[in-house]
Amino acid sequence: MTQLAKTPVLLQRRVTNALFQAACGLSAVLAITILGYVLWFLFRQGITYFKPSFFTNLPDNVNPALGGIKHSIIGSLNLLGIALCISLPIGILSGVYQAESSGKLSNLVRFLTDVLNGIPSIVVGLFVYAIWILPYALKHPGQGYSGVAGGTALGIMMIPLVMRTTDEMLRLVPQSLWDASLALGTPRWRTMLLIVLPAARNGIVTGVMLALARVSGETAPLLFTVLGNEFLGPITGPTDALPLRLYKYATSSDPVQNSMAWSTALTLLLIILILSILARFLTRAGKRI
Amino acid sequence: MQTVPCVTVKNVSFWYGSNQALFDINMTIPQHAVTAFIGPSGCGKSTFLRCINRMNDRIDGAKMTGTIQLNDQDIREKSVSVEALRRTVGMVFQKPVPFPMSIYDNIAFGPRTHRLASGRMLDELVEKCLRDAALWDEVKDKLKSSAMALSGGQQQRLCIARTLSVSPDVILMDEPCSALDPNSTHRIEELITRLKTDYTVIIVTHNLQQAKRISDMTGFFLRGELVEFGPSETVFSTPTRTETDDYINGRFG
Numbered sequence: 245m246t247q248l249a250k251t252p253v254l255l256q257r258r259v260t261n262a263l264f265q266a267a268c269g270l271s272a273v274l275a276i277t278i279l280g281y282v283l284w285f286l287f288r289q290g291i292t293y294f295k296p297s298f299f300t301n302l303p304d305n306v307n308p309a310l311g312g313i314k315h316s317i318i319g320s321l322n323l324l325g326i327a328l329c330i331s332l333p334i335g336i337l338s339g340v341y342q343a344e345s346s347g348k349l350s351n352l353v354r355f356l357t358d359v360l361n362g363i364p365s366i367v368v369g370l371f372v373y374a375i376w377i378l379p380y381a382l383k384h385p386g387q388g389y390s391g392v393a394g395g396t397a398l399g400i401m402m403i404p405l406v407m408r409t410t411d412e413m414l415r416l417v418p419q420s421l422w423d424a425s426l427a428l429g430t431p432r433w434r435t436m437l438l439i440v441l442p443a444a445r446n447g448i449v450t451g452v453m454l455a456l457a458r459v460s461g462e463t464a465p466l467l468f469t470v471l472g473n474e475f476l477g478p479i480t481g482p483t484d485a486l487p488l489r490l491y492k493y494a495t496s497s498d499p500v501q502n503s504m505a506w507s508t509a510l511t512l513l514l515i516i517l518i519l520s521i522l523a524r525f526l527t528r529a530g531k532r533i
Numbered sequence: 534m535q536t537v538p539c540v541t542v543k544n545v546s547f548w549y550g551s552n553q554a555l556f557d558i559n560m561t562i563p564q565h566a567v568t569a570f571i572g573p574s575g576c577g578k579s580t581f582l583r584c585i586n587r588m589n590d591r592i593d594g595a596k597m598t599g600t601i602q603l604n605d606q607d608i609r610e611k612s613v614s615v616e617a618l619r620r621t622v623g624m625v626f627q628k629p630v631p632f633p634m635s636i637y638d639n640i641a642f643g644p645r646t647h648r649l650a651s652g653r654m655l656d657e658l659v660e661k662c663l664r665d666a667a668l669w670d671e672v673k674d675k676l677k678s679s680a681m682a683l684s685g686g687q688q689q690r691l692c693i694a695r696t697l698s699v700s701p702d703v704i705l706m707d708e709p710c711s712a713l714d715p716n717s718t719h720r721i722e723e724l725i726t727r728l729k730t731d732y733t734v735i736i737v738t739h740n741l742q743q744a745k746r747i748s749d750m751t752g753f754f755l756r757g758e759l760v761e762f763g764p765s766e767t768v769f770s771t772p773t774r775t776e777t778d779d780y781i782n783g784r785f786g
Contacts, residue, residue, distance in 0.1 A: 346593070424630040424692070427586060428643040428699055429620035438642070443633055 283513075290510030292503055299511075303474055308500040313508055315476035316489040319391060320515070322479050323470070324460055326395025331402035332452065338403075339410025339448075340436060354411075361404040369465030372397040377469060391483030394470035398459040405458065409451025413444040449527045457516045463487040486512045539564035539703060539733045540585060545599035547580055547757075549592065554580045556758045558599070562750070567725060567734045569744035569765065572754035573780070578737045581754070582705050585735065586622040587615050603703070620647060623696035627708040629688035631680035636663075636672050639680045639691060643699040658698065666694035667724050686717025693724065704728065706736040710743065722747050741781055745769050753777045 293309075301312030342354060372393050380388035417440050425435040441448075466472075471482040472492065486508055493505035540562040547555035555577045562568045570578040580589070587608065589595045601608050608618055620643075632639050640659045644650050650658045659676070663669040668690040672683070680691055689709060696704055706725070710718040718740075725734055725747050738744050744751055745765060752762040753776070761768055761777045772778045779785050 418630075420626060420628060420630045421632070423588065423624075423626060424632070425642075426591075427588065427619055427624035427626075428646065428695065429616040429618070430643070430646050431616055434646055439632055 286506065286510055286513065289503070289506035291507075293507040294510070298504070298507060302476065308498050308504070311501075311504070313486070313489050313504075313511065315473065316484045316486045316508070317511065317515070318476060319470070319473070319479075319483040320460065320486040320512070322391055322483065323395045323398055323466075323485055324456060326392060326479075327398035327402055327459055328452075328456065330396060330399030331406050331455070335403045335406025335452075336410050336448070339407045340414065340441075342407065342411040343414035344432075344436070357404045357407055361408065364464070365401055365459075365462050366464035366467075368397050368400050369468045372400070372465070373468035389469065389471035389482045391470050391479035391481070394466050394483060394485070395479075397465040397469050398462060401459050401462065401465065402452075402455045405455035406448075406452055409455070410444075410448050413447035413451065414440060416447065417443045446527055449523050453520050453523050456519065460516055461487055461512060463491055486515075536561075536563040536566070538562070539604065540735070541600075541602040541605075543600045543602075545581070545584065545597065545601060547577070547584060547589070547598075548594075548596045550594040554757050555584075556756075558759045560752060560759060560762050562733065562735060564733050565729055565731070566749040567729050567736060567747050568750040568752065569748035570735070570737045570752045570754060571739070571741060571744050571780070572760075573785075574739075576754040577757040578752075578754040579707055582624075582707055582735065582737050585703070585705055586619050586624055588619075588624065590615060620699045621701055622703045622705060623699065623701035624705040625689070625692050625696055625707065625709045628712050629685060629692050631683070631688050631691055633681060634679070635677050636680045636683070636691065637676040640695055640698050643695060647699055649699065662694040662697045663691075665697050665728075666690045667720060668694055684717075686713050686720065689713060689717065689721060690724065693721070701732065703733045703735065706734065708737055708739060711739060718743070741769075753780065755780070 297310060298312045299317065300314055301310060302315055303313070304311035338353070342350060342357075376393045376396070377388040377390075421439060421443060422435060425439045426432070430439075466485050466488055470485060470488070472488040473482045473484040477483065490505050490508040490512070493501040493508060496502060496505075538561045542558055542560045542562070545555060545558040546553065558581060570582065572578050583589050584597060585601060585603075585608070589597070597609075603618070603622065606613065608622075632642060634642075637659055640662050641655055644655060644658055660669060660673075663672060668687060671687060672691075680688065683691060689712075693704075693709075710721050713721065722743065725736065728734055729749075736744075736748065748765045750763065751765040751768040753760045753768065753772075753774075755776055761772060761774050763773075768777065769781060772781065
């Protein structure tokens with residue numbers, strides 16, 4: 245005879261199951277609530293100064309309410325562009341190397357990548373300051389700060405992130421796809437370029453966007469390199485960026501500028517959001533099938 | 534049957550690290566015929582198949598001794614390019630693996646790699662391969678759509694067409710029907726029978742009926758050894774070894 249009645253053992257299982265289900269559900273709700281609260285708070289505070297002049301004007305010290313952060317937005321975009329130009333080729337190519345090689349050198353490179361990943365961002369800023377800006381500033385006091393140096397610092401921070409993500413995404417591509425291509429007599433490089441990299445493309449793009457989002461909020465490496473600016477200047481000179489502007493406004497003595505710090509933060513968030521959506525859209529459109 | 538040797542195998546042994554997978558294999562595979570390898574799982578038949586187009590080269594710690602000759606050319610000689618070898622010895626896998634691109638691009642990939650054709654010529658080549666693989670009528674109106682949307686049986690015929698696209702002499706098939714339904718299996722078997730007029734086909738299969746139906750020669754592998762090799766009629770009706778008899782009559786394996 246089959247036993248379908250509820251036995252004590254079954255009851256215990258059901259209780260355990262319910263407990264764990266509740267724990268998982270509550271944790272998820274908690275995580276989303278915290279995140280949602282941060283976003284909502286940011287939105288509520290930041291929306292105050294969201295008007296056209298905020299995006300088209302430079303800071304106005306006489307009448308702060310009319311001021312804007314145009315130069316910080318342009319500066320940040322330029323910095324991120326430079327960071328991408330540096331980290332994409334180096335990160336993706338070295339990621340391909342990582343995925344395709346094994347042995348001591350490969351393990352060493354992977355270990356160093358992890359170390360580089362763990363370096364505090366301010367150290368990267370100091371490094372760029374020491375080898376790039378300081379030598380110049382010693383001869384010409386107060387000069388040498390440039391957006392290019394800051395972009396380079398952000399690029400250096402992105403390299404290990406891009407490299408790691410490329411490595412991991414390439415390893416996820418099934419061996420069968422490799423075999424199918426190699427069995428046609430396709431050389432390894434061509435298989436990598438035309439079959440494996442496209443198959444891993446979405447994952448790599450997501451990883452690059454996460455890396456970009458991470459460095460876009462970095463303030464520390466910019467302090468020593470781009471310095472900040474009240475005006476829109478060339479990228480080869482002192483440049484302003486959103487995190488720097490945010491810091492400056494948040495620590496300002498002017499209540500209007502304090503409030504504008506929230507709007508600056510919201511702008512930064514929106515830029516990341518737009519870039520992410522754009523990247524998604526581009527990979528989907530660029531996908532051959 | 535007139536037999537011209539196509540692949541000649543002498544004293545082939547194979548190791549994965551310290552684990553020996555093949556023991557002193559010797560055989561002569563005839564040209565323009567279907568040769569089937571049967572045997573229980575893990576008996577080394579797939580490993581042996583992958584030796585013929587050197588797909589095992591990439592495996593760490595793999596080692597092979599002995600010689601495999603393709604039309605009197607040792608395939609492991611230094612002067613042999615592995616890309617050229619794999620073009621001559623094509624391979625169809627157990628699971629159909631279309632490239633994530635259009636049907637047309639799937640077939641055109643190999644010819645583009647080896648610069649065999651372009652433009653109008655390439656269009657004709659793609660059509661010919663799809664016709665030879667008995668897929669043309671089903672896909673001629675959607676060549677630009679994704680190959681991933683095809684059914685399993687269609688995908689496998691696409692993979693066969695892709696293999697034909699670089700005009701190989703030999704086609705290796707590693708259980709090409711084991712992921713397919715009986716109907717698709719039947720179509721692929723028909724296809725294999727037609728292919729042998731132009732190609733030498735070597736097929737690994739777990740389906741004994743299939744081996745009996747389509748093959749001219751059959752090799753029985755057991756624990757890394759080639760137990761018996763001969764014309765399929767003989768192997769299936771009057772095997773010389775008791776192990777073969779036991780296996781084809783379902784007494785083990």
